[in-house]
Amino acid sequence: MxxxxxxxxxxxxxxxxxxxxxxxxxxxxxxxxxxxxxxxxxxxxxxxxxxxxxxxxxxxxxxxxxxxxxxxxxxxxxxxxxxxxxxxxxxxxxxxxxxxxxxxxxxxxxxxxxxxxxxxxxxxxxxxxxxxxxxxxxxxxxxxxxxxxxxxxAGEGDRRRRRVADLLLRGGAPPEVLREAVTGIGWPAPDTVVPVLLPPDQARDARFRFGADGVVAERGRDAVLLLRAGPRAERAALTEALQGRDAVVGPALGWAEVPQAVRLAEGTLELAGTGAEPVFTDDHFAALALRGEPGALAVLSARRLAPLAALRAGQREQLLVTLESWLRHWGSRTAVAAELYVHPQTVSYRLNRLRDLLGDDLDDPGARFELLLVLAYRTGPAGRVVGRLGVGSAAASEDPPREA
Missing domain, CATH: 1.10.490 (Globin-like)
Known part of the structure; x- marks a missing residue:
């Protein structure tokens, strides 16, 4: 030619x-x-x-x-x-x-x-x-x-992303090792991670749909999408993006707690199954805790009690003991005062402080049940007695004068 x-x-x-x-x-x-x-x-x-x-x-x-x-x-x-x-x-x-x-x-x-x-x-x-x-x-x-x-x-990028997924799922990686790995895929630093369980045939689609915001690990029985914190990892965005995908969304936890977050998502899958709407572990913490799911009570406690974290230890203990008693006595201030050996006005003062900190959670039945569960887990029967014994002296120094 x-x-x-x-x-x-x-x-x-x-x-x-x-x-x-x-x-x-x-x-x-x-x-x-x-x-x-x-x-x-x-x-x-x-x-x-x-x-x-x-x-x-x-x-x-x-x-x-x-x-x-x-x-x-x-x-x-x-x-x-x-x-x-x-x-x-x-x-x-x-x-x-x-x-x-x-x-x-x-x-x-x-x-x-x-x-x-x-x-x-x-x-x-x-x-x-x-x-x-x-x-x-x-x-x-x-x-x-x-x-x-x-x-x-692309091949090198895929290798790096697989390594990040593996490090996060296995847990225990030194911070400097993980920091170097996530920097290699364009993430600014190790941060909060949201795990999403998906059917195994959705691994490729998840890589495409979430791009640089997530890494995907294929485990045979399922695929795990690990999303870094950001707008695309928020509940509203995930609800829309995961419609009809049989997805279970685990809790947003720090990078070192990813294995625990994945276990909680797996427990949620066993408990609630999947459907057209994505299932969120955040909605099932109480049920997981009652089933004895490892880590569920710890995460639920951290979230429910987070508004009190900045208080001094003694002040926080007073409020938590009062809150537990108030929840068990269905809001009876008289019963709380009698149990804690304080004046009803002291109970009112503490509850006003709690309402400032916890807001509408005190009026939400689901939130109240979770708070009671967390507080019972926090103290236990022996801890409750100790809490009562310590309230009197703390009340004298931190509560306002009682009305006669």
């Missing part, structure tokens, strides 16, 4: 050779001028080398049936495309440069030939065909290099 450059006149190479240094400078200069400032000096140096190699090869091809780019020359343009991928640029810059080079190559070739003899219309058509076909070969090599590099980077 004839090549487009086989039809070129045999005297084209001799006509072009003296003009090549000037043509290389002109074409490389035009390519550099059309490139954005962000392309940098390296792109311009690489472009100059590529233009020189391309023009030398084109002159050698005239009148031959050789392939456009033998392996050593093709690798120059493959490397050029790969370099663009490493700079996180697409093919647009290279393809624009090649279009510029194609126009100027045709002008250089036709002018070189015209300087030594008249040029026919057929020869100009052959020149246009040959330069177009030749630049297509250059473009194919560049895009091949770009695609190769992107595949390599």
């Amino acid at each position: 004839d090549t487009p450059w086989q039809r070129l006149p045999s005297d084209l190479a001799a006509a072009m050779r003296p003009r090549l240094p000037e043509a290389v400078q002109a074409i490389a200069g035009a390519v550099g001028e059309n490139a954005p400032e962000s392309a940098g000096a390296k792109f311009r140096r690489d472009a100059y080398t590529a233009v020189r190699v391309a023009l030398d090869r084109f002159a050698d091809l005239a009148g031959t049936a050789e392939p456009a780019l033998p392996p050593p020359i093709r690798e120059v343009f493959v490397a050029l495309g790969a370099a663009e991928a490493r700079e996180n640029r697409g093919p647009e810059l290279l393809l624009g440069a090649l279009r510029t080079a194609a126009r100027m190559l045709l002008r250089t070739a036709s002018q070189s030939l015209a300087e030594v003899r008249p040029v026919t219309v057929d020869e100009l058509i052959d020149l246009a065909d040959a330069t177009s076909a030749y630049v297509d070969e250059l473009a194919a090599a560049c895009t091949d290099g770009l695609a190769r590099q992107l595949r390599e980077q």
Whole structure:
């Protein structure tokens, strides 16, 4: 099969050779001028080398049936495309440069030939065909290099993401090891993580849908999506994104507690199953705790008692003992006062403090049940006695004067 450059006149190479240094400078200069400032000096140096190699090869091809780019020359343009991928640029810059080079190559070739003899219309058509076909070969090599590099980077990125998922799921990784791993996938630092259990056939879709915000581990029986804290990990966003996906969303915990968060999600799956709507572990802590699920009471305690965390230890203990008694006595201040040996107004003062801290939770039946569960777990029967014994002296120093 004839090549487009086989039809070129045999005297084209001799006509072009003296003009090549000037043509290389002109074409490389035009390519550099059309490139954005962000392309940098390296792109311009690489472009100059590529233009020189391309023009030398084109002159050698005239009148031959050789392939456009033998392996050593093709690798120059493959490397050029790969370099663009490493700079996180697409093919647009290279393809624009090649279009510029194609126009100027045709002008250089036709002018070189015209300087030594008249040029026919057929020869100009052959020149246009040959330069177009030749630049297509250059473009194919560049895009091949770009695609190769992107595949390599994607493979390395996948490896890094798998490592982050493995470190989080296994737990116990030193902070510096995990920090280095998450930095390698673009996460700013180890942070709160939300685990999502999904059917195993949804692993690929989860990687695509959540992109850089999550990593996915495939475990055979299921897939675990680990989402970093952020807008896409919030309940409203997950409710919308996970519709109809048989998903169970575990609690948002620190990176070191991911194994525990996954276990709680697994317990939720056993307890509540799945459906069209995503199931949230946050809605099942009390049931998990009553089933003896490890960690459920600890997480529930941390969440329910978080508003009191900033108080002094003695003050916090007073309020918690009062709250537990108030919940057990169905809100009877008289009964609470009698049990704690304090004045009813002291009970009122403490409850007002609790309402400031806990807000509407004191009026929500579900929240009240969880608070009672947490407080019973916190003290136990023996702890409750100790709490009562210590209230009198603390009340004298921290509560307001009692009304007569």
